Amino acid sequence: MDVNLSHRPNIRADLDPTIFVIDDDDEFRTGIVDLLQSLDMKTRSYGSAREFLEGPFIDGPGCILLDLRMPGLSGLELQEHLERQGRKVPIIFITGHGDVPVAVQALKAGASDFIEKPFRENVLLDAISVALARSAEDVKTASEADEVRALVATLTPREREVMVVVCRGLMNKQIAYELGISEVTVKIHRGNVMRKMKVRSVAELIRRTDLIGQSEAA
Secondary structure: OOOOOOOOOEEEOOOOOEEEEEOOOHHHHHHHHHHHHHOOOEEEEEOOHHHHHHOOEEEOOEEEEEEOOOOOOOHHHHHHHHHHOOOOOOEEEEEOOOOHHHHHHHHHOOOOEEEEOOOOHHHHHHHHHHHHHHHHHHHHHHHHHHHHHHHHOOOOHHHHHHHHHHOOOOOHHHHHHHHOOOHHHHHHHHHHHHHHOOOOOHHHHHHHHHHHHHHHHO
16 A cells, blocks of 8 residues: 655754654653653654654654554555655664564665664664664765756756766767767867866766765665
8 A cells, every 4th residue: 555755744854863763562662762852862753654654754864763563554564665755764673573584674675773672772772873874974965966966957958968978087089079069169068067067177076976876876
């Protein structure tokens, strides 16, 4: 059963990470929230995956503590929904069942970690620390990629063609031959590309354009 997140409201969290706790065990969920809040961590808690999906989503760094087995939408199903919607939030699965095959499936699908109940507090906190560091890096990469996309949008179609070929390491003469234009024209377009992309070297240009691919693959 698919869940449409396209109209789900977003809340800006800037750089303040949020930890989403999703577990149908009220006592366990409350205990986790109390622990995290005692450490000054921002939390939002939900008794089901459906409740989480119907609530506002926090833009910015964060992670999800997710019960693997819940009535209705399971933890794995929620992970699949978020993946299809492009929500790249690190997930730490929590379960009372020693289901190794499911753990492997979750990790292969991109989960940050897998913790079996009962667990020590430091194990959970270490996993959260790793997940939040990963999330912060993903958010930074996505933000930088958005900036690069905005710069690319200022290029003309021909300048974009030249940029692509420049990033392949071709010289002006080779670019002119491949695109069927004069070398003088290549130099003009190449200069415009470097100026509009706000770079001073081809290496810097390549690093900037690579950010877009890293963001999409994250």
